[in-house]
Amino acid sequence: MKITTMSRWLVISSLFVTFISCGKDMQEKKMDTAVATGNTATVTMLASNVLWDGDANLGTGVFKILNLEDGAVLDAVNNTTYGKIWRFYKPVGSNRSEVHAAQGFQAAEGDDIYLGWRSQLSMPSTVTTNAFFQWKAYGSNMTQNFPIVIKAVSGNLKLFHFAPGQIGTELWSTPLSVNSWNRFVVRIKVSRTASVGFIEFWYNGVQQTLTGGSQRYYGRTLDADYCDPKWGVYGASTTEIYNRIHALKIATTYADAAP
Numbered sequence: 001m002k003i004t005t006m007s008r009w010l011v012i013s014s015l016f017v018t019f020i021s022c023g024k025d026m027q028e029k030k031m032d033t034a035v036a037t038g039n040t041a042t043v044t045m046l047a048s049n050v051l052w053d054g055d056a057n058l059g060t061g062v063f064k065i066l067n068l069e070d071g072a073v074l075d076a077v078n079n080t081t082y083g084k085i086w087r088f089y090k091p092v093g094s095n096r097s098e099v100h101a102a103q104g105f106q107a108a109e110g111d112d113i114y115l116g117w118r119s120q121l122s123m124p125s126t127v128t129t130n131a132f133f134q135w136k137a138y139g140s141n142m143t144q145n146f147p148i149v150i151k152a153v154s155g156n157l158k159l160f161h162f163a164p165g166q167i168g169t170e171l172w173s174t175p176l177s178v179n180s181w182n183r184f185v186v187r188i189k190v191s192r193t194a195s196v197g198f199i200e201f202w203y204n205g206v207q208q209t210l211t212g213g214s215q216r217y218y219g220r221t222l223d224a225d226y227c228d229p230k231w232g233v234y235g236a237s238t239t240e241i242y243n244r245i246h247a248l249k250i251a252t253t254y255a256d257a258a259p
Helices: 002-047
Strands: 050-053 065-068 073-079 083-090 096-100 112-122 131-138 148-153 156-163 167-175 181-189 198-203 226-234 241-251
Touching: 065 073, 073 096, 083 096, 083 226, 096 131, 131 181, 148 181, 156 198, 167 198, 226 241
Parallel strands: none
Antiparallel strands: 050 241, 065 096, 073 083, 083 241, 096 226, 112 181, 112 241, 131 148, 131 226, 148 156, 156 167, 181 198
């Protein structure tokens, strides 16, 4: 009887220890899963530096206003290389085929943002336009109107900064490339203070040297009540122009904005 009782006690003790050990292991596995899931969510959230996405698959609701004048058209069309893209068409007699972006995003004093896209222009290479891209001011007490502009001027593509009084400074120029895709990223430090605000610019993946020999140009980049980006075609009313645009983004890093 003593042997039997002892054997039973050992078996029961062994089972109890095993049960406790298994329960502990299961609890630790659950805790590991919960921690891993939490970390994944955190990493995903931190890695999402895109402030606005202007993907053509999302529809025109990504824009605040469509500025389509005198027969101008904006279509989301399929491209064999990039999938769905925006196609801006400005016919003869129209002065504007633009979008006023960006729905759900508003730049504020102190913001440091990157705006990225790729573009293919179909137009005579010697035509001058008002803009393909504008960082445009809205509201009262406007002194600059369009602090940053990218436009065609007599066969060249140019980047300008406009100071108060609409005093323009050409920051960069290159021969205008038509019927081929080119990539753009504009970095803007948003500020009403000229010594704080600045512009940096990448063309086809290469950061460009701007006027003054630096890759950064300091100037006032926030005017009136607020500034918004505009893309498309503005000006050259006597010329038919297509501007195909893909991968519009606003982000907090170059890597997230670059097309």
